[in-house]
Amino acid sequence: MMVADRPESEKGAPPKRQYPPAYERAVPVVLALIALAILVLLGIILVVALGLYPGA
Amino acid sequence: MFTFNVLLPFTSAVVSTIFAVLVFRRYATHKRAGRRAAHLLLWGIGMVFYAIGGFCEGYYGAFGWNSLVFRLWYLCGAILVAAWLGQGTVYLLAKQKWANVLMIVLGVASLYAAVRVFAAQLDPTLMTASLHTGSELSGHAIASGGVRSLTPFFNLYGTVTLVGGALYSSWIFWRKRVLLHRTIGNILIAVGAMLPAFGGTFSRFGLPNALYLSELLGTILMFAGFVRATTPMRSEQPEPEAAVETPATLT
Numbered sequence: 001m002m003v004a005d006r007p008e009s010e011k012g013a014p015p016k017r018q019y020p021p022a023y024e025r026a027v028p029v030v031l032a033l034i035a036l037a038i039l040v041l042l043g044i045i046l047v048v049a050l051g052l053y054p055g056a
Numbered sequence: 057m058f059t060f061n062v063l064l065p066f067t068s069a070v071v072s073t074i075f076a077v078l079v080f081r082r083y084a085t086h087k088r089a090g091r092r093a094a095h096l097l098l099w100g101i102g103m104v105f106y107a108i109g110g111f112c113e114g115y116y117g118a119f120g121w122n123s124l125v126f127r128l129w130y131l132c133g134a135i136l137v138a139a140w141l142g143q144g145t146v147y148l149l150a151k152q153k154w155a156n157v158l159m160i161v162l163g164v165a166s167l168y169a170a171v172r173v174f175a176a177q178l179d180p181t182l183m184t185a186s187l188h189t190g191s192e193l194s195g196h197a198i199a200s201g202g203v204r205s206l207t208p209f210f211n212l213y214g215t216v217t218l219v220g221g222a223l224y225s226s227w228i229f230w231r232k233r234v235l236l237h238r239t240i241g242n243i244l245i246a247v248g249a250m251l252p253a254f255g256g257t258f259s260r261f262g263l264p265n266a267l268y269l270s271e272l273l274g275t276i277l278m279f280a281g282f283v284r285a286t287t288p289m290r291s292e293q294p295e296p297e298a299a300v301e302t303p304a305t306l307t
Contacts, residue, residue: 017233027230027239034223034246041215041253049208 061117064268069110076103102141109133138214145221222246241285248277
């Protein structure tokens, strides 16, 4: 039977969810950039907190 | 310059006020429905602080120095806003018990900051003594020691919780490939929340209007992010119950 011929891993497994292609590519890049920006920001805050640069 | 120094912060104040009203309305709706709502209350309060900060900056641009306006600006706009917005995110993502503990700490610290700011000696001429031109409000006007040093700690907490929380939520949604509108919304919130901090840094390097412009863009982006996160996209299909019931989705 056709159903029995399907690979074991595909039986009963729902199709993998996907965002639209543009978002699939853009989201991880943007998230990585935000994470990098947070690190930069924390570095700036730390420098200000340590009194190495004048704060607000 | 005068126009920018008045228009930009007053516009920030108006946008923040509208944003705060929408958040409070959502808080009331959630409360009536018996849903978790503390995060919305804190976000609303945070946006009120944002609006007060913008109003004070606009007031200074339009009418000049006023010590009460300065103190309100420093307390609400420079010290409290990020931390209180971030505390909202803590209530959204963390266990209730830890959120309550952190809320008590933040409340006590905020009261202490308020006392210190309102008791501080001020000298507006100090605002022109550094890279600042004096055309924008700056904490340099505080002559008393130990007041400005409080700011980084509040902003550190606010950055980690607000931006980090938005980033974490986006990551969770992206990993599960669910609720695209909330992925996008949280990205906008994270970027919007970071902008004023970067603007403040550029301002310290003497870039005119950097702070006020970044505050306006920041509140617009956060507002857009909130609207996006609370409005499903037409192309999205209903999500399975298990995917929807994560803490990070309770916007």
